[in-house]
Amino acid sequence: MTLLVHKYGGSSVADAQRILNVARRIAGVRDTGAQVVAVVSAMGDTTDDLIKLAHSVAAEPEPRELDLLLSTGELVSCTLLAMALRGLGYDAISLSGFQAGIRTDTTYGKARIFQVDPARVQKELREGRTVVVAGFQGMTEDMDITTLGRGGSDTTAVALAAALKADRCEVYTDVEGIYTADPRVVPEARKIPEIDYDEMLELASYGAKMHPRAIELGAYYQVPIYVASSFSDAPGTLIYHGPHGPRGPGESAMENRIKVTGIAYQTNVAKITVRSVPDRPGVAAALFEPLAAAGVNVDTIVQNTGVERTTDISFTVNRTELARAVREVQALLKKLGGTEVVTDPGLASVSIVGSGMQNSPGYASRMFRILADGNINIDMITTSEIRISCIVQESQVKEAVRLLHRGFHLEQGP
Ligand code: ASP
Ligand code: MG
Numbered sequence: 001m002t003l004l005v006h007k008y009g010g011s012s013v014a015d016a017q018r019i020l021n022v023a024r025r026i027a028g029v030r031d032t033g034a035q036v037v038a039v040v041s042a043m044g045d046t047t048d049d050l051i052k053l054a055h056s057v058a059a060e061p062e063p064r065e066l067d068l069l070l071s072t073g074e075l076v077s078c079t080l081l082a083m084a085l086r087g088l089g090y091d092a093i094s095l096s097g098f099q100a101g102i103r104t105d106t107t108y109g110k111a112r113i114f115q116v117d118p119a120r121v122q123k124e125l126r127e128g129r130t131v132v133v134a135g136f137q138g139m140t141e142d143m144d145i146t147t148l149g150r151g152g153s154d155t156t157a158v159a160l161a162a163a164l165k166a167d168r169c170e171v172y173t174d175v176e177g178i179y180t181a182d183p184r185v186v187p188e189a190r191k192i193p194e195i196d197y198d199e200m201l202e203l204a205s206y207g208a209k210m211h212p213r214a215i216e217l218g219a220y221y222q223v224p225i226y227v228a229s230s231f232s233d234a235p236g237t238l239i240y241h242g243p244h245g246p247r248g249p250g251e252s253a254m255e256n257r258i259k260v261t262g263i264a265y266q267t268n269v270a271k272i273t274v275r276s277v278p279d280r281p282g283v284a285a286a287l288f289e290p291l292a293a294a295g296v297n298v299d300t301i302v303q304n305t306g307v308e309r310t311t312d313i314s315f316t317v318n319r320t321e322l323a324r325a326v327r328e329v330q331a332l333l334k335k336l337g338g339t340e341v342v343t344d345p346g347l348a349s350v351s352i353v354g355s356g357m358q359n360s361p362g363y364a365s366r367m368f369r370i371l372a373d374g375n376i377n378i379d380m381i382t383t384s385e386i387r388i389s390c391i392v393q394e395s396q397v398k399e400a401v402r403l404l405h406r407g408f409h410l411e412q413g414p
Helices: 016-031 046-057 063-087 119-126 153-163 197-205 212-221 283-293 319-336 363-373 394-407
Strands: 003-008 035-040 092-095 102-104 113-116 130-134 137-139 145-147 168-173 194-196 225-229 237-240 262-278 301-303 310-318 341-353 380-384 387-393
Touching: 003 016, 003 153, 016 035, 016 063, 035 063, 035 119, 035 153, 046 063, 063 092, 063 130, 063 137, 063 145, 092 119, 102 153, 113 153, 119 130, 153 168, 153 212, 194 197, 197 212, 197 237, 197 262, 197 341, 212 225, 262 283, 262 319, 262 394, 283 301, 283 310, 283 319, 310 319, 319 341, 341 394, 363 387, 363 394, 387 394
Parallel strands: 003 035, 003 168, 035 130, 092 130, 102 137, 168 225, 194 237
Antiparallel strands: 102 113, 137 145, 225 237, 262 310, 262 341, 301 310, 341 387, 380 387
């Protein structure tokens, strides 16, 4: 029997009507004979509202308490969806993350799943029920409730799909799939019918919305992930390894394939530069080890070659982590032997992504030419096998996305 894990995001269950809409869609799938496990996010902006509420009673809410509070958002939506399904005459049961066997470590706010015990879900499925699971949450060994990080319901869904060996994970949202760029920025952006995990990972980490950890899990456990809208029946995007598996000559390796799959961008980038540190072994380690230990997520790193035995090291962090990162770096400045710490808080990144760029020269230079012709200054550059990213001024990033989309003719399709 076909087993599908569905996931419905916050906007798909934002009010009673939408929950009923989701219930009807699931009922339609049940009518085809498939089994369904539905993972839900909290209704609408519930999570944001709960975070605000917490901060209105305490300046720094205790992470354990905050997670238990936030977990209630998903409990509301999952119980309501189960009730709605029953109201339509379809047997259903709601389960919290804990009841669904999601076990995590104790990193409140960003907990990682270390195990899924699917026994209870399987039992309910055997008894013919649709199982509705609260996303975004799990439980530690000490029976404390954790959350998986913002947008974490995607991860719940893919983890469950892997543990249940589901046929696929279908993620329903308010857009029709993955696009060549953010359609709000580029009106002519095109829906991508199929994309491989690596490309999706780069697009997800750089703006297009889906939890990167969910994609990583999907790639590792080979769970095909289908992303589509819960508001229409338009075909969505399938994320998978391609027709020939992880390393085979998949579609993405074919010569005639479009080489750039999509343009991603990310705002809220801040740059920190440590000026004139000695150009000798150990300086980078002495800087980045303490930052890592402090849990600061460092992204792009650039170190210039030395002038008179000193060098500048620049790196980017999310703007929300800037103050903390600067404090750490200031404290290290003496030990590092640097002269000063300079910051630029108003940056953004723009990336071109595509598996087809591997071993094909010329993409970087084309990207730089397009940005240059648009009078957009590049601050930093990084590349991976399937991605080239430029750090630019935040005020110019949307224009950069539009220019690159046009410049690489992404509106035309494969
Ligand atoms: N409700 C949580 C959030 O808004 C988790 C999710 O939506 O996936 O981040
Ligand atoms: Mg949400």
